[in-house]
Amino acid sequence: MEEIPLFPLGRALFPDGVLHLRVFEVRYLNMIRRCIDEGKEFGVVGLLEGREVRSPEGVEKLSNAGTMARIDAWHAPIPALIHLRCIGTSPFELQDSRQEKFGLWMGRSTPLATDSPVAIPSSLQACADALGRVIARLQQEGTPADAMPICPPFRLDECGWVADRWAEMLPLTALQRQHLLHMRDPQARLERIQKYLLLQGVLGPGA
Numbered sequence: 001m002e003e004i005p006l007f008p009l010g011r012a013l014f015p016d017g018v019l020h021l022r023v024f025e026v027r028y029l030n031m032i033r034r035c036i037d038e039g040k041e042f043g044v045v046g047l048l049e050g051r052e053v054r055s056p057e058g059v060e061k062l063s064n065a066g067t068m069a070r071i072d073a074w075h076a077p078i079p080a081l082i083h084l085r086c087i088g089t090s091p092f093e094l095q096d097s098r099q100e101k102f103g104l105w106m107g108r109s110t111p112l113a114t115d116s117p118v119a120i121p122s123s124l125q126a127c128a129d130a131l132g133r134v135i136a137r138l139q140q141e142g143t144p145a146d147a148m149p150i151c152p153p154f155r156l157d158e159c160g161w162v163a164d165r166w167a168e169m170l171p172l173t174a175l176q177r178q179h180l181l182h183m184r185d186p187q188a189r190l191e192r193i194q195k196y197l198l199l200q201g202v203l204g205p206g207a
Contacts, residue, residue: 001109004109006062006107013069015089016088023081030102041068043069047063065182067092073146091112093109095108118160118187120190124187127166138150163192164189
């Protein structure tokens with residue numbers, strides 16, 4: 001069981017996802033600098049309670065599932081600000097957590113199973129088609145490659161990849177995303193996503 005630094009967020013990161021961060025809190029600046037210097041990853045977990053920016057009266061409650069993040073690119077326009085582009089790598093289950101000086105969260109984690117490629121059945125094809133339209137629209141709008149919320153390769157033929165990209169984009173609760181991370185059957189995960197897409201009106205009732 002490994003202890004890792006944690007970055008609690010109201011947003012989601014799943015394996016192979018892209019996360020753009022603007023880091024300015026002392027508790028994270030030091031941690032990110034260490035990760036950059038040592039080439040290490042950190043864990044991104046959802047916030048079940050509390051706010052991303054620490055406040056004296058705030059109480060943070062962390063999700064028990066997350067995704068490791070690899071720093072793909074960074075720049076520091078001033079010493080107290082770092083812009084990051086991170087890529088999600090492997091999912092994990094958080095066993096316990098503690099706060100260090102300045103409020104940095106550390107946690108003991110165990111890896112969750114990574115996805116095996118599972119082809120999308122015809123009953124779920126509408127989910128992939130809708131995601132393909134989102135990617136095409138971003139490209140047509142001229143979104144720079146390093147600013148895209150989805151990065152290639154675009155594996156629109158795999159249940160897990162399609163499910164995870166929607167899980168990052170849909171307005172789901174932290175508990176819903178936690179449950180999706182724990183679902184290690186890619187097809188079952190996409191089936192759950194399809195229900196959310198229908199509820200959000202992204203897919204028509206015949207999908």
